[in-house]
Amino acid sequence: MQRVAAGDPAAVNEILDRYGGLVWSIARRMSVDPAEVEDAVQEIFIDLWRNAARFDAACGSEAAFIVTLARRRLVDRHRKRVRRAPMASLDDGRLEPAGKREAGVEDRSELAEEAERARDTMNQLKPDERRVLELAVYHGLSQNEIADEMSLPLGTVKTHSRRGLIRLRELLGAPPREQARGGAR
Amino acid sequence: MSSYPPLDEARLLELLADQATGSLTPVDQAELCQLLEQAPAFDADVIERAAAAVELAMLAGGETAAGEYLLEEMPAALRRKIADEAPSYIRDNASARSTAALLAAAKAVSAPVLDRVLRDQAADVTTAGEIDVAAKPGPQKKPLPVRFWWALAAALLVASGLLIKLQSAMEDGPVSSYKQMIASDSADVIRADWVDPAAPEDKQSHGNVVWNNREQRGYMRFHGLAVNDPTREQYQLWIFDKTRDERYPVDGGVFDMAAAEQDPETGDTIVPIRATLPIRDLAMFAVTIEQPGGVVVSSRARLPLLAKIP
Numbered sequence: 322m323q324r325v326a327a328g329d330p331a332a333v334n335e336i337l338d339r340y341g342g343l344v345w346s347i348a349r350r351m352s353v354d355p356a357e358v359e360d361a362v363q364e365i366f367i368d369l370w371r372n373a374a375r376f377d378a379a380c381g382s383e384a385a386f387i388v389t390l391a392r393r394r395l396v397d398r399h400r401k402r403v404r405r406a407p408m409a410s411l412d413d414g415r416l417e418p419a420g421k422r423e424a425g426v427e428d429r430s431e432l433a434e435e436a437e438r439a440r441d442t443m444n445q446l447k448p449d450e451r452r453v454l455e456l457a458v459y460h461g462l463s464q465n466e467i468a469d470e471m472s473l474p475l476g477t478v479k480t481h482s483r484r485g486l487i488r489l490r491e492l493l494g495a496p497p498r499e500q501a502r503g504g505a506r
Numbered sequence: 507m508s509s510y511p512p513l514d515e516a517r518l519l520e521l522l523a524d525q526a527t528g529s530l531t532p533v534d535q536a537e538l539c540q541l542l543e544q545a546p547a548f549d550a551d552v553i554e555r556a557a558a559a560v561e562l563a564m565l566a567g568g569e570t571a572a573g574e575y576l577l578e579e580m581p582a583a584l585r586r587k588i589a590d591e592a593p594s595y596i597r598d599n600a601s602a603r604s605t606a607a608l609l610a611a612a613k614a615v616s617a618p619v620l621d622r623v624l625r626d627q628a629a630d631v632t633t634a635g636e637i638d639v640a641a642k643p644g645p646q647k648k649p650l651p652v653r654f655w656w657a658l659a660a661a662l663l664v665a666s667g668l669l670i671k672l673q674s675a676m677e678d679g680p681v682s683s684y685k686q687m688i689a690s691d692s693a694d695v696i697r698a699d700w701v702d703p704a705a706p707e708d709k710q711s712h713g714n715v716v717w718n719n720r721e722q723r724g725y726m727r728f729h730g731l732a733v734n735d736p737t738r739e740q741y742q743l744w745i746f747d748k749t750r751d752e753r754y755p756v757d758g759g760v761f762d763m764a765a766a767e768q769d770p771e772t773g774d775t776i777v778p779i780r781a782t783l784p785i786r787d788l789a790m791f792a793v794t795i796e797q798p799g800g801v802v803v804s805s806r807a808r809l810p811l812l813a814k815i816p
Contacts, residue, residue: 325596333592337585345580346565356754357802359584364782366588370595381555388558389551396528398802432562439563457527458557459564464529479529486523489556 322383326373336369340387343432347388351395351461361398365391381493384435442492449473450485457482513545522553591784594722680767680776684725687716694720696788698813700728713774715791715813724779726791731775731810733763734795741793742800743779748787753803755792756783760800790814 324332348361368390376386443451449471456462456470464482468475521538524530530538542550687695696719700712712731717724726743734741743758750756759780766775795808 328596330593330596333589333596337580337589341580341585341588342578343562343565345584346578347561349578350565356751359581360754360756360783362580362584363588363591363784366592367595367783370592380549380551381558384562385555385558388561389554392554392557392561399528436562436565439559442559443563454527454557454560455564457529458560461528464527479524482527482529483520483523486526486553486556487519489559490519490552493556493559494552 322373322376322386325370326376333370336387337366339432340384343384344387344391347391348395350459351399361395364398365394368394382435384432442489445492446485446488447481449477450481450488453478453481454485454489513541513548515545515548517541518545518548519553522550526553526557594784680725680778681769683778684716684727684769684776687718687725688714688727690718692718692720694718696815698791698815700726700793700811700813702810703812704810712811715779717779717785717788717791719785719788722781722784726777726779726793727769728763728766728775728777728811729772731763731793736762736765736798738798739795740798740800742796742804743777744792744794744804745779745781745785745788746790746792747783747785748789756781756785757800757802758782758791760796760798788815 322332322336325336344365345358345362348358348365351361352358369387372390376383380386381389443454446454452471453467456467457464462470464475464478467473467482468478471478473481518538518541521530521534521541524534525538542548688697696717697714699710699714701710702712711729713727713729715724715726731741740760740762742760744755745758746752746755759782761777763775766777768775791813792806792809793811794804794806795810796804
């Protein structure tokens with residue numbers, strides 16, 4: 322990202338190699354309309370090129386920076402949407418990534434490590450907190466929909482969602498050894 | 507001195523968590539804005555990064571039975587398009603950085619010189635005061651050589667000229683930028699007049715739009731467009747690109763007439779265009795009236811102005 326910020330065009334292909342599939346996959350889950358997904362992905366990358374200088378490795382990984390930016394742009398588009406695509410059920414195949422591929426070794430070492438660390442961190446949450454976050458963040462369900470899905474009171478869903486994210490933030494900010502013990506700062 | 511109470515960080519984190527899961531109410535949103543305003547140094551992305559970790563864990567965590575890492579692939583055509591268009595945005599970064607660096611350099615050149623002049627002036631005042639009051643000669647300051655004053659004048663001239671040029675380039679408002687662009691004879695600049703589809707031909711005087719295709723930026727000039735109430739509705743610009751599906755024009759952003767800059771000479775309103783996607787082959791601009799915040803897909807039910815590229 323520093324090279325993109327410095328105006329190095331060669332860095333573009335490296336970013337696309339490493340994170341193109343990730344951004345595409347996130348955007349694909351937000352819409353079933355291919356034109357809409359393509360526009361969203363283009364917008365995200367333009368945002369990325371323009372905001373590359375904001376990346377600070379001390380605050381988080383490159384992947385987290387890109388996903389944060391992608392999510393923000395997609396949420397913004399979602400808010401502006403007039404018509405909403407029908408909500409797919411959790412058993413619907415559309416929720417699963419289509420056209421999977423095996424990524425290159427380099428991609429794997431970068432993103433897989435990041436994903437593994439994220440999964441380890443998620444596993445330190447209470448099961449209900451983890452499930453609420455999966456449904457809210459990954460599947461994009463509203464808190465009412467999660468309450469129905471998990472047969473929990475709405476207030477409990479809200480509490481799990483808040484506590485889960487705040488705890489996750491603490492764990493992600495903790496040194497690796499502390500993370501392994503599951504301790505918060 | 508701030509009049510805010512001590513920051514409630516726990517509450518701020520709760521609200522950021524609600525924002526990350528899309529469950530923030532308008533009242534909470536206002537509270538969040540207030541808390542963030544209270545703590546400008548607070549990293550407002552901390553919770554979003556936690557949500558990003560959830561995405562990564564779920565999406566990039568899939569593995570085959572053989573333990574291979576799986577991820578959906580971006581279509582090759584889209585990837586090529588993004589890679590092809592990236593250099594213009596990357597160049598913008600480099601250009602902004604070099605301009606900022608030049609500005610900093612100019613300030614760095616002028617600051618020590620000005621500092622020295624000010625210190626010398628202060629010393630002169632102090633010395634003069636001492637002489638006046640005590641009426642006795644003090645140690646004489648060694649006069650500065652003439653070449654120093656020439657060097658000082660030259661440095662100030664260069665630095666101030668550089669600063670003025672750079673700052674004006676960076677801070678040109680929409681009105682002057684619009685005037686420069688509309689007067690440009692560049693082949694990249696495209697102009698079109700606004701037309702109200704509901705008005706007769708002899709009542710068409712609504713302003714115009716100018717777009718620089720190479721720079722991917724432009725300005726709209728509006729004459730007599732009604733002032734909107736941003737809490738009820740906003741104007742939204744759409745840019746039709748011949749290379750894209752006509753049903754999905756590019757979002758050019760929302761704008762409010764009252765907040766836009768006015769040309770003091772004509773009273774017309776000038777609004778910069780912020781295209782969210784690259785425009786390759788411009789066909790038409792359209793302004794619609796939408797709900798606050800705009801929409802992704804317009805019903806085009808209220809379409810006060812169109813500007814077709816001749």
